[in-house]
Amino acid sequence: MAIGASEGITAFLDILGFADKVLAAKTSSDFDSILNSVKRIQEYFDHATHDNWIVESQKFSSKEILAFSDSIIVHVPLVSDATRLQGTLDPLLSELHDIAFAQARCVIDGIFIRGGVDLGWWYLQDNTLISQSLVRAYKTEGLANVPVIALTEDLAKFLTNHPDQKTYHESISPMHMFRDGVDKDNKPILYLDYISIALDSLTGFRNPEEEAIYRAASPESGERDNIRNAVYKRAITEWLAHHAKTIKAAHLSASETKVRGKYVWLAAYHNEIATEYLGSEAPLCDLFTS
Known part of the structure; x- marks a missing residue:
């Protein structure tokens, strides 16, 4: 070297x-x-x-x-x-x-x-x-x-x-x-x-007020866990929905079959991960319906 x-x-x-x-x-x-x-x-x-x-x-x-x-x-x-x-x-x-x-x-x-x-x-x-x-x-x-x-x-x-x-x-x-x-x-x-x-990097809380509600909740009753799980699920759902929308827009704007194929692959990857995280409630990326 x-x-x-x-x-x-x-x-x-x-x-x-x-x-x-x-x-x-x-x-x-x-x-x-x-x-x-x-x-x-x-x-x-x-x-x-x-x-x-x-x-x-x-x-x-x-x-x-x-x-x-x-x-x-x-x-x-x-x-x-x-x-x-x-x-x-x-x-x-x-x-x-x-x-x-x-x-x-x-x-x-x-x-x-x-x-x-x-x-x-x-x-x-x-x-x-x-x-x-x-x-x-x-x-x-x-x-x-x-x-x-x-x-x-x-x-x-x-x-x-x-x-x-x-x-x-x-x-x-x-x-x-x-x-x-x-x-x-x-x-x-x-x-x-x-x-x-x-x-995995998402926190879920949209503002300090939501986080304050979480911190004020009783940890012993499981209320904190319920709040944290709910906001995290919401954050995942919103991120995946935006991600799916972005892929769909790129696929729609692609003029060549070869390029569209890349977004078909990416949509399949999206759907695999979305289903792993949210099961049947996952916002999937469907490229072929409006």
Whole structure:
């Protein structure tokens, strides 16, 4: 490995269908829409953020975030202040969780993300970037024919076989944040389960008044549990309904059968997770009825 290079995980991410939108742009309104999408993806992935807490967190993990056009590149090395304190597994999983959560925010905003993540070496000095993990992440993104962030086999093996995995019981294994499946051509794919990650991050309370009612309730009577479960279920239902609506709108606006197929796949993924969380009450994504 070259002097100045580091080993770590690298994600390459971009906006689904971005090139077609650029080529089809004819008006200033079209350009403004494209520019707005680029700015929002950079915001959601904390590129050039002015939030002091996030800046310090990025320094702690030695995280690099680069952006050009609609693409975002994230690199997190295996050696940093974070890994020296916590070991390598938890900080890397935390970063992958953050990537998936940012993806969820993008999708809810109508920006569909496709990407790849790999483990390998990375060299960045001044304006020179050479990276084995970036090349493989880029290739993985190109092979992913559905709007998800896919992991390479090398990264999956590294995480699965990491010795710190033994500290987790199977029921709470962090590997549940990844989902095994097949893409729209029935090829195996392991990807970040951004829908479940988003749902598990919801709190449910809409305002301080609702939270005050919860805190005033008796914990012994089970009233608090009932309130918490009710607001969480409501939050999940609302998020899934919005997610389904966003997929349906994208499917409706897609002009090519090949592109529509990506949203058919995404709707099926949505419906699987929605049913896991809410059963028969889940707001499903039906692309073929009004």
